[in-house]
């Protein structure tokens with residue numbers, strides 16, 4: 001608009017200059033014409049002057065010759081009446097004024113004016129100019145004698161009517177021409193101004209408006225909320241092209257935006273919301289609930305022993321399990337017709353459900369039960385059945401906490417308590433749990449340095465040969481006498497040690513101590529063995545063969561007297577590495593036993609691949625061997641299978657004679673349990689050997 005206005009102003013300026021030029025040239029034409037007319041007028045004046053001076057010279061000849069000065073004077077006065085005549089001078093041969101028309105005071109004086117000289121010499125009528133005055137002098141001749149002269153002074157004066165009449169059509173023509181010019185230039189200017197305005201309007205409507213609209217849309221766009229653009233699809237020009245390109249670009253950006261948000265906000269494996277989006281959702285829900293005083297529950301679901309699936313069946317199978325479970329969880333929520341329910345995958349095997357219902361406590365308990373039941377149902381993976389469990393922690397808003405962060409922490413704590421309570425169950429968060437977590441942290445602190453302070457000791461539980469009922473060895477079991485808490489059960493502190501990594505140094509100490517103690521035992525001709533529990537972490541670190549070698553060297557214990565107890569999980573974490581390590585250990589003569597056999601789900605097939613010398617049937621089977629025919633059948637099968645592979649079978653947790661009898665009948669090689677003897681001090685055990 002500024003450019004258009006500036007152009008218009010320049011145009012106005014040019015027109016103004018043009019008008020000014022035109023006006024001054026008109027003035028010039030008129031001036032020149034005037035001057036030309038004046039010249040013409042002068043010429044005719046000279047002619048008239050000459051005629052009049054000749055006429056006067058002739059008339060005064062005789063009176064002058066006769067000395068009739070009154071007659072001369074009368075003639076001079078007569079002539080001066082003519083309009084253009086300003087003065088009349090009659091002079092004698094000497095230049096003395098004889099008569100002066102109008103001014104008698106001059107008479108008798110000599111002529112002194114600048115033209116006097118030429119007037120005196122004039123032989124013919126002569127015109128001469130002084131300023132705007134014409135002075136025509138003629139000689140007065142009488143009887144062929146020059147007796148004097150006359151001078152007639154005439155004024156050029158104002159333009160005559162004739163002159164004006166001549167000039168009038170020119171002026172008229174010039175005026176009309178300039179009026180015509182003015183009119184047309186004003187019309188032209190108006191047209192140009194109109195055109196400018198039209199250009200501005202058009203520019204605004206067709207170009208600036210759409211561009212401004214684009215700018216406005218861009219400015220109003222919020223990230224993640226690009227609204228679809230309404231554009232004129234039929235527009236053919238560059239702006240139409242630009243709008244379409246912009247619209248396409250915007251659609252592309254919106255799509256990328258959606259993709260990125262989807263990627264950032266969903267878990268790629270299960271398609272569920274991820275931690276980030278769940279956190280946003282939770283914050284959002286809490287905000288509305290704060291206002292509406294509603295209730296909400298968070299269910300923190302953690303699969304039990306999911307690691308074993310990954311370790312034994314591979315990560316692909318693990319992924320498959322997770323996505324199948326995600327589908328199941330979604331279906332449960334649908335079944336519960338949960339309003340405002342949402343589910344997210346939080347990490348590896350953790351899911352979290354946000355649930356809103358009336359009577360939230362009872363409702364979320366029902367939901368948790370359903371979740372656990374659903375996860376318990378066997379999953380089918382490549383034709384094989386996989387059994388899993390889940391521990392669920394529940395926390396409720398507004399009873400337990402107000403903020404998302406605290407609620408999530410509570411749910412996690414409650415879930416952990418469900419694990420501690422034996423897994424595959426749910427627990428509501430309570431403030432007491434916070435203390436449990438604190439206790440755990442405290443326990444870990446206390447456990448550090450406990451060995452050096454002498455709080456930890458090794459107890460030995462004797463192991464018997466079932467066939468003859470004679471003692472053949474013992475299992476080393478770690479004990480912790482806490483200065484304030486008293487005896488802390490291994491089921492509590494071993495896990496703390498495992499998770500904190502303390503188990504590596506503790507395990508090494510137990511091994512050293514157990515080997516040292518066992519080296520002193522003597523059972524007649526037989527050398528009793530010592531069986532030491534090895535944690536999965538010790539196996540994973542890869543130092544086991546060296547640690548074992550050192551312990552044997554330092555104690556002088558024979559390698560065949562040492563048995564290492566490993567759980568299936570420990571061995572199966574990395575079957576190949578474990579096999580290699582165990583082979584190295586076994587090559588030195590040390591024996592390897594699989595502990596808690598039957599509780600894992602690896603089955604006997606792994607026994608072929610992992611080199612072990614024995615299996616310890618878990619005490620949960622032994623406990624029910626008399627009551628549950630299935631357990632008896634399984635135990636029998638394990639014994640038969642192990643024997644066919646040339647592997648020793650040890651039964652744990654024999655508490656009754658009945659159990660002992662059954663196991664002995666089925667051919668179980670060795671056994672341990674309270675019926676034989678509880679874990680005891682090294683000295684007490686040494687006393688059992690004779």
Ligand code: C2E
Nearest residue numbers: 477478490491494510533534535653654655672673674675
């Ligand atoms: P485990 O290796 O299966 O050890 C056998 C557990 O069964 C011991 O529990 C033992 O006291 C218990 N037990 C033995 N006979 C009977 C019976 O007749 N009835 C019942 N109910 N229980 C019986 P404890 O000493 O509480 O140890 C628990 C677990 O802690 C052990 O299970 C082992 O996995 C772990 N553990 C103990 N000491 C160590 C250690 O030095 N290193 C490692 N890595 N783990 C250890």
Ligand code: MG
Nearest residue numbers: 475533565595
């Ligand atoms: Mg053991």
Ligand code: MG
Nearest residue numbers: 595596616652
């Ligand atoms: Mg065991």
